[in-house]
Amino acid sequence: MLRYITQRILYMLLTLLVIATITFFLMKLLPGSPFNNQDKLTETQRYALNEKYGLNDPVPVQYINYITKLAQGDLGYTFQFDGRTVNSLIVNGMGPSATVGFEALLFGTIVGLLLGILAALRHNTFLDYGAMVIAVFGIAIPSFVFAGLLQYYIGVKLEWLPVAFWNGPEYHILPAFSLSVGVIATVARFMRTEMLEILGTDYILMARSKGVSKSSVIFKHSVRNSLIPIVTILGPMAIGLITGSLVIENIFAIPGIGEQFVKAIQVNDYPVIMGTTIFYSFLIVAIILIVDILYGIIDPRIRVAGGKS
């Protein structure tokens, strides 16, 4: 197990190095410079700016500098605001982003679990079909379409909730709900299949015939056992949440990392693009690693060496 974990961490670091390298060289290929738009700059001023941010060095030197700093957790300075570091931008944006993401994950998991359990218990009834229709819709409809429609009908037409911005708890509801739809759908679908499989096993029949109460059969025997494999979908779900947050934050004007990322793309702010990319990659790679290790610990039947299926 220990060997497996070290091996995986090594792979993770290698992946991150590849990502950092690709990101760096792709950024160097980009047309345009961050200071092009400021026409008032003289040649000397532009030279001084380039000098300050190390843009006059040869590319390999810039690369070495970048990787060394990265290893120390320093993502460099943003070009947009004077003297602000990318780290501070990410730290600032992390609050709202993490809050929305966490709320969506919590709400989505609870609702999804309930839907999935109910659908399995009332298999082949109206409730089951209803839950599965919701699941198909939730998986198929892109979160940004859903967010836009919610914003229009609930925010603009009905005026029940604020349309956008980030000024208090009531501002969380629409974005968190739009993000959670995918989570609800994935969890509900997964839970239903798992529950159905477990409800058909011999040990559930055994528990029933022993006279164990219905609630005990459902919660102690079926639900607990169906929960184990759900760990496997945590990774893809987290990636989905991050992808969704990019657009959701833009639609609802939430000052999170996703919004800054899109803004940075539009103004050629290389360090912010690189920093956020690497931050996201780190997040995703770390989540997948943790999920894989967790799964190996929770369910000893899984041969970790077999890798992800």
Place this chain on the structure above:
Amino acid sequence: MSMSERKLTPDLFRPANLDSNKAEEISKPSLSFWQDAFRRLKQNKGAMLGLFAIVFIIIFSLIAPTLTKYGIDDQELMRSNLPPKVPGLEKIEFLGVNGVDIRGVNQYEMKSVPKDQYFWFGTDNLGRDQWTRVWKGTQISLYIAFLASAIELIIGVAYGGISAFYGGRTDDVMQRIVEILYGIPNLVVIILFIIILDPGILSITLALVITGWIGMSRIVRAQIISLKNREFVLASRTLGSTNGRLISKHLLPNTLGAIIVTSTFTIPGAIFFESFLSFIGLGIQPPVASLGSLIADGFRSIRIYPHLAIYPASVLCILMISFNLLGDGLRDALDPKMRR
């Protein structure tokens, strides 16, 4: 208790047919794997509905733009931001296709549009016909999705197939590369690629392919590894089949089910990413439109002109749901074991 009261007399029974020639006879015509799969697919109402919706949208996206006389880029500021108006249906008020906007003003009269001009989905802020743009946009979204999936399929099958078939060191090296690439979040790579290459149909397709083939190659590899040690492959090899024959006659046909199922899920994935990119401004650039860029434009003015976002969003949603339904149905039909 009526059962036991009934007298069982010998004349109720008659000897079974013991003709040894007919004992082995199969009463039903034998079905090939694909006939059987299609039969199972036909029983799945959701999947058939999805299939029909997809075929309908594909055909309609090709025919629909020719139904109106407006091109995708025919600007006419005099007729900008018109709400939808459909001949015939305009009499029925609650459908909302009578040329009256959400504030109750008949824009067609206000902007003195000729009586015989109808814009079925309305017009956008430059006076371009939304009907033409939505269906042309559907064409482009579908084109990108199919192209990306086709290239992913070719690369994925080739890579996964070679890796699995030759095994050993080749497999080791190829899988280490995949392992590193697999860890890179595709969202990040796609966005970076689009920034480098100028946004356009080809660059979006390329960006989708760059990360997309990995999933396909992993599935093909897993399938072929499990197949290549089976007895029928060994038998064929013993009879002197070449590698090429083994691959084309035995391994690939048996993997086809998994490949088809994976493709039906990569297509909606590609449609999603394309519209996602267009939505954050990295996708298709004007004057060409895709569903995503139309939705993005529509959302910008959704408070005043909701019709601009609603129609492309509906088409996108129907497409995505249909592909997912069809994919689920195909998976159940082609490989009952994969059910989940």
